[in-house]
Amino acid sequence: MIPPTATLTSYALVMARNVVISGGGTGIGLATAQLFAADGDQVLLLGRRAEVLERAGVPGALTCAADLSRPRAVRGVERFVAAEFGTVDVLIHSAGGAGHLEPEVDSDEPLDVVLHSWTLNFGLNTLTAALLTEALKDRLADPGGRVLFISSIAAFRGSGSVAYAGSKAALHPYAHALARQLGPRGITVNVVAPGYVEDTEFFGGAMDEARRERLVAETSTGRAATPGDVAATLHWLASHAAGHITSQIIQVNGGAERGH
Numbered sequence: 001m002i003p004p005t006a007t008l009t010s011y012a013l014v015m016a017r018n019v020v021i022s023g024g025g026t027g028i029g030l031a032t033a034q035l036f037a038a039d040g041d042q043v044l045l046l047g048r049r050a051e052v053l054e055r056a057g058v059p060g061a062l063t064c065a066a067d068l069s070r071p072r073a074v075r076g077v078e079r080f081v082a083a084e085f086g087t088v089d090v091l092i093h094s095a096g097g098a099g100h101l102e103p104e105v106d107s108d109e110p111l112d113v114v115l116h117s118w119t120l121n122f123g124l125n126t127l128t129a130a131l132l133t134e135a136l137k138d139r140l141a142d143p144g145g146r147v148l149f150i151s152s153i154a155a156f157r158g159s160g161s162v163a164y165a166g167s168k169a170a171l172h173p174y175a176h177a178l179a180r181q182l183g184p185r186g187i188t189v190n191v192v193a194p195g196y197v198e199d200t201e202f203f204g205g206a207m208d209e210a211r212r213e214r215l216v217a218e219t220s221t222g223r224a225a226t227p228g229d230v231a232a233t234l235h236w237l238a239s240h241a242a243g244h245i246t247s248q249i250i251q252v253n254g255g256a257e258r259g260h
């Protein structure tokens, strides 16, 4: 309840939350950061490229460049969070991708290519989320903390790169186990699984018009998702209103997983 003597401004200051967003410099993570920052929340953007984080232009945001698939780098983030935030109210894992912008393996051995693809995707999508969560989970606000992962329609259908799909699917049981573990502290853990989202770096410029049309045609809504569609779902799951929703995987894909 708002104390009768408090102004709305001071109430907003009291309620400002500390929000950590991996992959916060681009795409879905950036749209999400903008949404929380508009609420007056204090946002920390994480990603490997410092210049991308600095250019993101999220009002008042802190930035910390780190490769979150590396334990030592994640420990560095943990120290940064301890010094700047102390407590984390909302932890959002948007770091990831299918590796379209990553270096390719140089080998004639097909199994080397398989090894590279699975290792790369596991690092990008599973380890980034697991390492950062494990490093920060004791700092989550209790009660009221929120952990949010981003999976993919690929985890349900095995579409696209199967290594990518598998590395996203691995987040589902992790989220369920964490929800059980953190529930007694009043913390919820959920997963948002988007379909095709436009205006991100995900496809690395590799999206041709025919593929785009095919992906849009799979939806019942007749359109691609925007980063804002996914951000709004994350924002709602982080709200007080969603306090009894935990261990869920929410699909944001315009019905594409069901098909026509």
Ligand SMILES: NC(=O)c1ccc[n+]([C@@H]2O[C@H](COP(=O)([O-])OP(=O)(O)OC[C@H]3O[C@@H](n4cnc5c(N)ncnc54)[C@H](OP(=O)(O)O)[C@@H]3O)[C@@H](O)[C@H]2O)c1
Pocket (backbone or CB within 6 Å): 022, 023, 024, 025, 026, 027, 028, 029, 046, 047, 048, 049, 050, 052, 066, 067, 068, 069, 093, 094, 095, 096, 097, 098, 123, 124, 125, 128, 150, 151, 152, 153, 193, 194, 195, 196, 197, 198, 200, 201, 202, 203
């Ligand atoms: N776009 C889609 O259609 C779609 C669909 C389903 C799911 N998703 C998922 O949505 C999430 C956000 O992707 P997006 O679409 O917004 O694409 P994006 O613009 O490429 O965002 C991915 C972000 O992750 C960061 N990142 C990647 N590896 C990292 C690492 N090892 N350590 C720290 N940061 C790392 C990237 O920054 P740096 O390169 O600077 O590190 C980038 O900012 C991803 O998990 C993706 O798999 C996307």
